[in-house]
Amino acid sequence: MSLLRKILLNPAMRPIWLIVVLLVLWDLAIRIFKIPPYLIPAPQKVVEALQNEWPRLIRESMVTTWATLGGFGLSILFGIPMALLIAYSRTIESFVYPLLVFSQSVPKIAVAPLFVVWFGFGIIPKVIAAFLLGFFPIVVSTVMGFKSVEPEMIDLARSMKASRLQTFMRISLPQAMPAIFSGLKVSVTLAVVGAVVGEFVGSNSGIGYVLQIANGNFDLPLMFAALVVLSMIGVVLFVAIDLLERVMIPWHASQRPDVHATA
Amino acid sequence: MRRLMKLVPAAAVALAFASGPAHAQGKEKVTLLLNWYLYSEHAPFFLCKERGVFDKEGLDVEIQEGRGSVPTIQAVAAKTVTFGYADVATMIKAAAKGTPVTTVGVALQTSPMSVMGLSEKNIRKPDDIKGKTVAMTPGDSMSQVWPLFLKKTGLKESDFKVVAGDAQTKLNAVINGQADLLLGYLMDQNMRIQDATKKPVFVIPFSEYGVNLVSSGIIAQKDMLKEKPDLVRKFMRASTVCFEEAAKNPEAAVDAMLKANPKAGVRETLIAGLKLTTPLYNTPDTKGQRPFRVSPKNMSESFDMLVEYGGVEKASAGKAEDYYTNAFLPQ
Numbered sequence: 001m002s003l004l005r006k007i008l009l010n011p012a013m014r015p016i017w018l019i020v021v022l023l024v025l026w027d028l029a030i031r032i033f034k035i036p037p038y039l040i041p042a043p044q045k046v047v048e049a050l051q052n053e054w055p056r057l058i059r060e061s062m063v064t065t066w067a068t069l070g071g072f073g074l075s076i077l078f079g080i081p082m083a084l085l086i087a088y089s090r091t092i093e094s095f096v097y098p099l100l101v102f103s104q105s106v107p108k109i110a111v112a113p114l115f116v117v118w119f120g121f122g123i124i125p126k127v128i129a130a131f132l133l134g135f136f137p138i139v140v141s142t143v144m145g146f147k148s149v150e151p152e153m154i155d156l157a158r159s160m161k162a163s164r165l166q167t168f169m170r171i172s173l174p175q176a177m178p179a180i181f182s183g184l185k186v187s188v189t190l191a192v193v194g195a196v197v198g199e200f201v202g203s204n205s206g207i208g209y210v211l212q213i214a215n216g217n218f219d220l221p222l223m224f225a226a227l228v229v230l231s232m233i234g235v236v237l238f239v240a241i242d243l244l245e246r247v248m249i250p251w252h253a254s255q256r257p258d259v260h261a262t263a
Numbered sequence: 264m265r266r267l268m269k270l271v272p273a274a275a276v277a278l279a280f281a282s283g284p285a286h287a288q289g290k291e292k293v294t295l296l297l298n299w300y301l302y303s304e305h306a307p308f309f310l311c312k313e314r315g316v317f318d319k320e321g322l323d324v325e326i327q328e329g330r331g332s333v334p335t336i337q338a339v340a341a342k343t344v345t346f347g348y349a350d351v352a353t354m355i356k357a358a359a360k361g362t363p364v365t366t367v368g369v370a371l372q373t374s375p376m377s378v379m380g381l382s383e384k385n386i387r388k389p390d391d392i393k394g395k396t397v398a399m400t401p402g403d404s405m406s407q408v409w410p411l412f413l414k415k416t417g418l419k420e421s422d423f424k425v426v427a428g429d430a431q432t433k434l435n436a437v438i439n440g441q442a443d444l445l446l447g448y449l450m451d452q453n454m455r456i457q458d459a460t461k462k463p464v465f466v467i468p469f470s471e472y473g474v475n476l477v478s479s480g481i482i483a484q485k486d487m488l489k490e491k492p493d494l495v496r497k498f499m500r501a502s503t504v505c506f507e508e509a510a511k512n513p514e515a516a517v518d519a520m521l522k523a524n525p526k527a528g529v530r531e532t533l534i535a536g537l538k539l540t541t542p543l544y545n546t547p548d549t550k551g552q553r554p555f556r557v558s559p560k561n562m563s564e565s566f567d568m569l570v571e572y573g574g575v576e577k578a579s580a581g582k583a584e585d586y587y588t589n590a591f592l593p594q
Contacts, residue, residue, distance in 0.1 A: 038340060038362040113431045117439050121426045202428030202436075209401055209427065215333060216402025217574050218357045 041220040049221035050228060056210070057229045063206040065233050067123055067195035071130020072188050072237075079135050079187075080180070083142030097143075104136045109197055116202035126198030126206070133194035134187040141183025145176030178252050181245040188237045196230065207233075290323040291494055296344040297329040298479060301527040302451055303536030304371075305348070306516035307509035311501050313519035314508075320497035326523075332404070333357075339482050340364050346498060347482040352404050352569055354482050355586045359575045363485040366587040368499055368555030369562075370506065371478035373543040374470045375448040376405050378412070381456070382463040384443050389416035389472065396424040398433040398442035404476070404573075405446040411572045412474045434459075448478075450539035454532050477557060477565045478543070480587075488591075495591045499555065503593055506554035510541040556589050 007013065023043045029035065030042055037045070050057070082100075086093045108129055115125035149172045157167040199208025207230045214223035297305055308326055311317050317324045329335045332349035339347040340362045351366050358364055378397065380386050386395065389412075399406040413419065426442050428435075434452060436442035438459050445452060453464040469475070481502065488495055509516035517533040527533065545551075548558045566583035569575040 036340075036361065036363075038337070038357065038360060113429070113435060116428060116432050117435045117441075120441060121428070121436075200429060202426070202432040204401075204425065204427045212400070212429075213402035216353075216400075216404075216407075218333070218360045218362065 037220065038218065041224055045221040046224040046228065049219075049225040053222060053225060057207075057226060060205055060207050060210050060226075061229050061233055063123075064126075064192070064195050064199065064208065064230070065237075067126035067198060067206065068130050068188070068191045068233065068237065070123065070127035071132075071194055072134050072191040074127065074131040075134035075138050075187050075191065076184070078131075079138030079183075080142055083139045084146065086139070087143045087146035100136070100139060108132050108194065109201075112197055112201040115198065121202055121204065125202060126195045129198035129201075130191040130194035133197075134191035137186040137190065138180075138183040141179045141186070142176065145179025145183075146172060148179070149175045174249070177249045178245075178254065181241065181249070184241050185238055188241055189234045192230065192234045192237070290318075290321055291497075293317075293322050293324045293346065293494070293498060294327060294344040295324055295346045295348060296327045296335045296338050298332045298335050298347075298349045299330070300328050301520060301524055303454070303517065303528075303533045304448075304450065304479065304540050306513070306520040306533065306537050307505045308348070308502070309520040309523050310509050310516040311505035313522065314505070316501045316504050317498075320501045322494075322497055322501065324498075336362065336364055336482055339484055342484055342487065345483075345487070345494075348479060349482050350404050351477045351480040351482075351587070352408075352565060352573065354480070355566060355569055356573060356575055358586055359580045364482050365485055365488065366480045366557075367483050367488070367495055367591045368502065368589070369477050369480040369557035369587065370555060371480070371540070371543040372546045372549060372557050372561055374408075374468070374474070374476045374478050375450055375540070375543055376408060376446070376469045376474075376476065376478070377449045377453075377466045378444050378446055378469075379449070379453050379456075379464050379466040380437060380444040381460065382465040384465075386444060386467070387465060389418055389467065392418060392444065393422045395443040396426060396441070398426050398428060398436040398445040400429055400433060400446075401427045407573045408469065408474060408476055408568065409446060411568060412469050412472060415473050450536040450543075454536050458529060458532055474568070475546070475561070475564070476568055477561060480557075481555070488588075492591070496593075499591045500593045503553050503555055506544060509537065510544060510554075513537040513541065553593070555592050557587060559583070562587055 026043050030040060082096070086097055112125070112129050115128050119125050119128070153171050153175070154167060157171050162170070195206070196208040196211070199206040200212060203209050207226050210226045211223055214220070214226060295308060297308075305326070308324075312324060312326070327344070329347075329349070332353040335344075335347040335349040336354050336357045338344045339349075340357070346367075347364075348370070351369055354364055354366055378392065380395075384395075386392060399409065410420075426436055433442075433445045433447070434455055437445045437456055447453065449466045449468055453466050456462075456464050481499070483495060505516075513534050517530060517537055520527050520533070521530060544554045546558060546561050548560060549556060563583040566575075566580075566586065570577050570580055
């Protein structure tokens with residue numbers, strides 16, 4: 001009994017309670033305002049669609065996940081070095097940064113059809129779409145992270161004759177880490193969106209493909225079920241990065257345990 | 264959420280006021296939402312506007328471009344627009360799932376659905392498709408009728424390769440050689456490919472192989488038919504006149520469309536497209552009749568195909584008669 005109580009009152013359960021409350025509100029809204037099922041499906045129908053189509057949804061979500069991870073990986077690979085250059089060189093910053101902001105304002109959905117023309121119908125156009133959406137937040141956060149390293153700390157390191165590499169590894173990088181991680185978290189959820197954009201435009205598989213078919217058939221429950229699975233991909237990837245953050249920067253303020261919860 | 268709920272009535276009031284002045288002028292305001300961005304098929308409606316045929320019926324018609332039949336049908340169902348010009352087969356699928364819409368006139372009674380590719384690829388008959396790559400859009404009406412075309416022509420899914428993408432990707436794939444063929448309409452995509460590549464396109468219409476599904480038509484909300492039957496009658500009377508006139512004089516119809524929207528396309532291409540479209544206004548069993556008046560046989564055959572191949576559930580679907588009416592058409 002007390003175990004059950006513990007599980008129910010566990011802080012980790014809180015989002016689940018919120019989901020339950022939202023589901024009830026959703027159901028009530030449909031009943032009270034008599035919203036017809038061709039506009040918004042009832043939650044029960046969506047759960048049924050989730051159950052019936054589960055194997056297919058999982059299979060397709062793997063495809064989307066790989067594209068997302070590919071795009072996210074590229075974002076890290078290009079974003080962090082780019083941010084380092086921008087943070088450490090005013091010249092590079094003045095050349096590159098405005099262009100970067102400019103490129104970010106280009107709607108990806110408008111150029112996505114071209115990726116299929118250039119790279120064919122495989123995974124590459126999806127990875128590139130995910131990369132283009134995921135890239136920017138990493139650059140912005142990382143630049144901010146490195147720029148907000150306390151200059152006194154750098155001076156201290158220099159006065160103690162630390163080499164540039166030592167200063168970077170011991171002071172700059174650890175201090176920039178929290179900002180980098182916040183960029184990574186935003187990036188990974190956007191990369192999911194990017195992958196689906198890629199799938200909308202041209203793909204034989206993936207959650208975006210399921211969404212297109214469901215929409216064409218007025219199958220709103222399946223469409224919502226696919227959206228749920230898609231959001232789950234985002235959540236799982238977000239949590240994975242969150243865990244990594246805990247391991248890598250356990251000292252940071254955001255990672256300290258909640259005092260009230262332990263009391 | 265609560266703030267959003269407050270906004271809904273506010274928006275409704277705003278809309279009511281916005282539509283007020285039109286009534287004051289004594290003309291009824293009508294919005295027609297098309298199935299797609301402008302192309303040749305839509306020209307007759309602009310002829311109606313330009314020649315004042317809608318005005319004569321006391322209608323102030325606004326023509327809006329659409330983004331596919333599905334959102335058009337949903338907008339009609341939600342009464343966001345008065346009429347929709349959309350794929351009737353898609354409407355049947357929506358109505359079978361409880362969407363309160365029906366068809367008040369079938370414009371294209373012979374299906375424009377085709378599989379097409381550049382003539383230089385030498386694909387002239389279904390058998391030539393073997394070993395080729397076909398581009399299609401997942402979930403659209405053509406990709407759903409495709410299995411029936413395969414069955415009628417003795418092809419198998421394993422005979423060819425499929426690439427899937429949205430409307431633009433499909434075109435790009437054929438233009439750039441990533442696919443040999445695409446599923447499209449015989450007055451639309453072939454024109455676009457010809458314009459882009461300056462090469463002739465060979466079209467294999469589904470209807471030549473016994474696969475004829477009713478195509479574009481005028482869609483209305485079911486309650487609206489009861490509330491404003493006269494409005495529907497007026498609109499269909501005007502549209503009938505203009506479709507007849509467009510068949511006789513496609514140049515005038517295209518010019519009217521280009522006058523309203525110069526970006527609608529290249530004049531010659533649009534005229535050629537409309538000339539390919541007007542023969543689809545009838546089937547052999549409605550030959551000589553006025554436009555929009557679909558035959559029960561045509562409708563029930565289309566319906567049976569949808570039940571068998573289009574994902575319409577037999578148990579809940581009812582009969583073909585539940586999905587259309589010719590009652591609002593002029594004699």
